Amino acid sequence: MHIKAIHHIAILTDDYEKSKAFYTDVLGFTVISEVYREQRNSYKLDLAINGLYQIELFSFPDYRERASFPEAKGLRHLAFLVDDVAASAAELKAKGVDVQDVRIDEWTGKKFVFFYDPNGQPLELYEQ
Structure with a gap:
């Protein structure tokens, strides 16, 4: 395969x-x-x-309903690649989306941020 x-x-x-x-x-x-x-x-x-x-x-x-908290087995989150996490997070906030604080991946040094879709599906923006 x-x-x-x-x-x-x-x-x-x-x-x-x-x-x-x-x-x-x-x-x-x-x-x-x-x-x-x-x-x-x-x-x-x-x-x-x-x-x-x-x-x-x-x-x-x-x-x-999705079992998320505490962490549930299965798909944890879906991540989208963006050029600028901070700018993308600000755009989401301007559109009324509740966005967590931007963090830094300790292994790659890249910025990322989490937010949720209307169904509670965890989504992530990850900086290229």
Whole structure:
């Protein structure tokens, strides 16, 4: 097997419109496709990041809350690469997103910051 790249990351939401606005208007992802699947009573929204990777945003009526605190097994967070963490964090704050303080990775010396999407999914900005 030769894995070439990450194809997509799936995120489940309980408030589809709020999450769609967050990922498109706040984070700036572009919509690849959007479909309502009547048999599942569910939306599926495919989003692009610079045309390279996708996030699949799903709405399902039967969801479970994410177990995060204390730390839960499984996907811990999703990190996005940016040129300037401080400027990006300030932009998020200006858009009403609660952002933690910028920190420095003790191993790489790079800046990073955490914040959450409307579903409580931990997200990170990591400086290139």
